[in-house]
Amino acid sequence: MYVSEWENERRPISDRYAAILRNLLGVTDAELRGVTQKSAPPVADGYDDLLSRIDSASSISTSMVKAFNDQTELLRTMDRQMGAASLVDQMTGHLAALEDALNFAVLPSARRPVALALAGASTLAAWQAIDSGAVERAWRHYELAKRAARDAEAPMYLAHAMGEQAYVLCDAGRSALGVDLVRDAQRTLGRSGTPRLRAWLSAAEAELCAHAGMVDDCQHALEEAMSTIPPGPEDRDPDMLSIFLNGAHLARWRGNVLGLLGDEEAVTSLYGALDVMDPTFVRARAGLHTDLAQAHLARAEHDEANTHLRQARLLASRTGSVRQRRRVDLLSERL
Structure with a gap:
């Protein structure tokens, strides 16, 4: 009786019976409850759909890969200026489309350009996740980026993903x-x-x-x-x-590192970087003000440190940067 009611969708399959039927029929829960709700094993009739997706993936043109990369570039620009918090859904959809294209591409000539695009997009998504405080998601995105870089035979993309992943640690x-x-x-x-x-x-x-x-x-x-x-x-x-x-960006980075070491030269290096910094790098500017606060604290210059912490907090809130706000909070405790 239950089988008839399941087949005619008059009764939902309970979790207890679903566990038994999955083992008997060799299907997933989604297939059991959604695609097929029959007591007989599913018929192997999915080849037409599979081949259609393979054919679609193999015919991805250069212009399509460019469209993927253009979307990544747009998300990168938006992230730089507005932060990652509002881009989660867009980035998730973008990665899903790239993964789907790669999963059904068969030959290396079709796989490599898509894999390269996925490696770049996944690394960006991972850094956005770090900034949002979603560290496990960041780690998984870096693992995806590394796999895609290996598939693309792109050691530069692989090394970059590994280098950024080190920040999670x-x-x-x-x-x-x-x-x-x-x-x-x-x-x-x-x-x-x-x-x-x-x-x-x-x-x-x-x-x-x-x-x-x-x-x-x-x-x-x-x-x-x-x-x-x-x-x-x-x-x-x-x-x-x-x-x-470039040299200006590296001067800011050097100032940050010297500040971590408590080096007196950090302040000079960081102010030099602040003077030439691109104003569209809003989150990076928040980091630079945080670096300056840290450098001033190392010199016991509390008023100057507090000034930069206020500016850093404002910019971090504007971009929704959990990571920068955490840094600001930790330094504020030292004032």
Whole structure:
């Protein structure tokens, strides 16, 4: 009687019977309750749909991949100016579309461009998750980015994802493990990466070493970053669009690292970076004011530190940056 009522949808399948039927029929819960609610094993009739999706994935054109990358770039710009909090649904949908395209692409010629687009988008989504305080989501996005980079045979994208993932470990209190991961990223890249990316990885290593109390290693990594960064105002790496780094950006990063070490030179370096900073990098500006507050606190200059903390808190609230607000709160406790 129950079988007839289930088949005719007059009675829902209870959890107790669903567990039994899943084992008997070899179906998932979604298939049992939604796609097929029959007591007989499902007929293998999904090939037409599968082949249709494979054909669609194999015919993805260069213009379609460009559309994916353009969407990532738009989300990156919005994130930079407004923060990540309002972009979760858009980013989730974007990643789902890219994953779906990759899952049904068969040959390397079809997979690589989509995988590369997914690697870039996943790394952006992961950094947004870090900024929003969603650390587990960030970790999963970095793992997705690394898998996509390997699929795309793109060591630069793989190294960048590993380098950023190290910050999750650092924020979780495992800065020494983060140092190991960013160094592994450097080994993965070797000398094949662009100078701008190599400088980025060295600066990341320096910051993580500072958190880990590895002062000599930190200084060495900073020197490596400063000697590797290309000259001039250009900050975008044409071969690695996730990287924004020039001498001015690196001066701000260096000031942050020196501030972590309690170095007197940090304040000068950070004010120099503030003078030339692109005003559209709103969240980064919040970080810079936080760095300045930290540097002033190291010199017991509490009034100046408080001024920058107020500005940092305002900008962090504007972008919804949980990570920057946490930094502000921790420094405020020291005033």
